[in-house]
Amino acid sequence: MASGLCGKLAGKDWVPRFVSRHRDQLQTGFLSGFDLSRKKADNAFEYRRFFEMVRA
Numbered sequence: 001m002a003s004g005l006c007g008k009l010a011g012k013d014w015v016p017r018f019v020s021r022h023r024d025q026l027q028t029g030f031l032s033g034f035d036l037s038r039k040k041a042d043n044a045f046e047y048r049r050f051f052e053m054v055r056a
Contacts, residue, residue, distance in 0.1 A: 002010040011017075019026060040046075 002014060
């Protein structure tokens, strides 16, 4: 994706360099327990399992 955006091949260590250059503009975040549970449940495997249980 990065190569497509910049129009040239991204180097091997572009991520640490990017983070270093933009440290003051980047933020980290973590999902709260509730959001993490929702995220884990929102996947194809869980949907399939749910519908298999409903169908049975």
